[in-house]
Amino acid sequence: MDTPISFGTDGWRATLDEFTSPRVQIVGQAVADYLREVEDRAGETVAVSYDARETSRGFAEDLCRVLAANGFDVLIPERDTPTPILAWTLVDRDLAGGLMITASHNPPEYNGVKFIPSDGAPALPEVTDEIMARLAEPDPLPESEHGRVSEEDLVAPYADHAFDLVDADFEDLSVVYDAMHGSGRGVTDELLEEAGASVECLRCERDPEFGGSSPEPSEENLQELVAAVEDGDADLGIANDGDADRIAVVTPERGFLDENLFFAALYEYLLEADSGSAIRTVSTTFLIDRIAEKHGEEVHETPVGFKWVAQAIADHDALVGGEESGGFTIRGHIREKDGVLMALLAAAIAAERPFDDRVDDLLAEFGEIHQNKISLDCPDDEKERVLADLEAELPDEVAGHDVADVVTKDGFKILLDDGSWLLVRPSGTEPAMRIYAEGESDDRVRDLLDAGTELVEPLI
Missing domain, CATH: 3.30.310.50 (Alpha-D-phosphohexomutase, C-terminal domain)
Known part of the structure; x- marks a missing residue:
């Protein structure tokens, strides 16, 4: 190997000269050994999913072959699927774990793989350290002991769960949705439409090159979405990143809405009907603390990285957890950031009251941020x-x-x-x-x- 396989903040990512089929298979073997030796889940079912990149389905099939050859049954979706839907499927079906082939918002010349434990939350360092300690060439069992690989739709069961969580009736809401050519296309937009919203789609065709840029929902990359909302009559703009675990919001008056302000609006909205603390990273706004103090709630600060947010959500039974880079989740859902569910929640917030009015009032009450x-x-x-x-x-x-x-x-x-x-x-x-x-x-x-x-x- 030229560069060591290393699991960082959210899995192992590398350019395609380093991220190769043989090395992906090494990761697959390490995960198989980890699940067998540490988790004692030999022979159970593992899910493998993938994003919209040109190489992702092939790498996912590499993982399926290695896991099946190690005696695991393997579930793979029919098409590229958002990371949070894979994470939710693990919890819903009590699967042994999952592997996601994605480089998220990185440019098209990258790919990556992340392991998701059975609880659907990001893997903590003690887990990824165990996996890295087991990196080895594939070691298949006799063919008679191989598991089966099956292909299924993972979106429909997830959609039922999402509508159980979000009071979705957006009949008079107009939304522009930008999939950035990623895995949210045909998922986030269809859920919004099913909830009654009128949806205009941007970049909702699969393009493994993401239009020649990165599927990063930053302000500079969403100018077409901003223009569509500001120049049209839409109530809201929503974008997901490449694997749809993050969200960006655009409003008619503000254009690109700072993710910190979305977090503040989300927390205030949730507190209208529920109670609970908030989890935020050190890089996320103190506005969350001011809202919590008003409601007699606490805020717990974590290092950057959603794995730490997820751990704190479990420790404190928090109502919401989030980070300034656009990753959020809520109580009752998986402890993983989910841009699809957040799109439904953003629409619910806007349907109740325009985002700009809500944010104006928050800043008037708590001060400019x-x-x-x-x-x-x-x-x-x-x-x-x-x-x-x-x-x-x-x-x-x-x-x-x-x-x-x-x-x-x-x-x-x-x-x-x-x-x-x-x-x-x-x-x-x-x-x-x-x-x-x-x-x-x-x-x-x-x-x-x-x-x-x-x-x-x-x-x-």
Whole structure:
């Protein structure tokens, strides 16, 4: 092997010169051995799914062959399917575990694989460490002991569950849906239509090249969706990333809605009918804390990575968990981010009251919140040193305000005496250091990001 197989924040991803069929089969063997030796689930059923990339179905079939040759029955969907639907299927059918072939929002020259445990939540490091310790060439059992591979539709049972969770009656709602050529096409849009919404589709044809860009639902990649909502008469725009585990929302007045503001609107909406704490990552807005305080609820902060959000949801029976990158889930559902279910919830929120009105009132009550982030290139093998050097250089003042506290759950989150904050942490998926900032205005956020850059760049 040229580069070691390594499970990061959300599985192993690599470019197609490294992510090859023989190496995928090695991962399949490791998972088979893990399920047999650690989970004691030999001979049970494993589900394997895949996204819309050109190579994904073939890699999924590689995994099916290895798992079946190790005595597992294997379930594979008829077509590329969103990651959260695979995760929900594991829980619904009490399967031994699942493997998803996806590089999520990465460009088309990437692919990836992630293991999902039987509880449907992202695998924690102790699980992925056990899998990496078992990486080995395929070791098939005698053919008489091989399992069966069967192909099924996974969407219909999931849809029934989603409608049980969301009070879906969107008869007067007009939605523009952007699938970004990913696995949400024909799934998210059809669920919205089934709930009564009028849906206009953008990029809802399968294109393994994603139109020549990344299926990343960022503001710059969703300008066609923004224009369709702002220039038309739609009430709402919704986009999913490549494997539909994340959501982005567009409103008529704001255009691209900051994911932090979506989280705030979602939490407030859920609190109208229920109670419970919220889970957020260190990079996610303090607006969630202000809403929780008003309702007598708590907020629990985690490192970046939905696996930590999922663990905290279990620990605290939280009502909602989310992160500023567009990943959310709710109580009663799987502990995995789900852009399909969130699309239904976004439509439910908009059907009750326009998003812009709700967000206006939240900001009027709790104060303006602005956030942004930047990335600085940093080799993976330099990240620990940069963090160590930064610890020795932490200032007493940033962008004109005193440091009130420093949180070290994930990198360094510098809390300032005006309520703003600056976060520096290593990316878990790219060779980069991330710098995040939150403040009461865009100008304040720019000042914080400039200060963060001046602090970190000389250390790289």
